[in-house]
Amino acid sequence: MPRIVIVTTRPGPRDRLLQAARDLTYTQGVHVGVDAILKQADVARRSLYQHFGGKDGLIVEVLRSTDPVARYRATMDAAGEEPRARVLAVFDELDRVTTSPDFHGCRFTAAELALADPGHPAHQEIRTAKWRLYELFAGELTRHGHPDPDTGANQLVVLVDGVLAQGVTRPEAHPALAARALAEMILDQDGRP
Incomplete structure (x- = not known):
């Protein structure tokens, strides 16, 4: 019988940043620290700047992607x-x-x-x-x-x-x-x- 391997993929850094920011800005407000967002997303600071240009861009994208x-x-x-x-x-x-x-x-x-x-x-x-x-x-x-x-x-x-x-x-x-x-x-x- 063939062996079945289930592969789960972890969301990429952009998606993890968005989800962490979505959660934290809702519970703690938009002034939540960048370090808290990075920690929850488990990404390097560089990813924030690569994907969103900084925290302001991340906040805008959280709002834009929330309908x-x-x-x-x-x-x-x-x-x-x-x-x-x-x-x-x-x-x-x-x-x-x-x-x-x-x-x-x-x-x-x-x-x-x-x-x-x-x-x-x-x-x-x-x-x-x-x-x-x-x-x-x-x-x-x-x-x-x-x-x-x-x-x-x-x-x-x-x-x-x-x-x-x-x-x-x-x-x-x-x-x-x-x-x-x-x-x-x-x-x-x-x-x-």
Whole structure:
């Protein structure tokens, strides 16, 4: 009988750096030390500069490669086709996420607040992610027949951001459920004065 050899390959230095930075910047913030990232990734400092040009480039790539809208879209898709149910499902999922002991807030908002340099390239990635969330909600509200999908989408994004912030400081208050009730009010607008 032939001998079967199973070969497992270890991810390369670039992938290990990305995963270590993704984990550590979420749990400790974007100011986590380079040495901690290198240690967790088990790579030499040279790899950081070869692949990302430095820590700033690594942070940008972590944000670029993290798609928060995909999770919201998957949640909506699992809720079916009815736009109202799809939007409200986001808040149900946010309640589950924000009450988890592993929840540390929104990596994008945390990075935006921590990076004082307005010219830091990560700011564009953060704004792009928030814009994509707005577009997702605007599309759903348009399908829902909302009288003002732009304003409604902005309101929903504000609610989501509020839930993510309150979920860090007061998860026991279930901010997503409070926001869900407000989201229902946004969805129920009919355009009449």
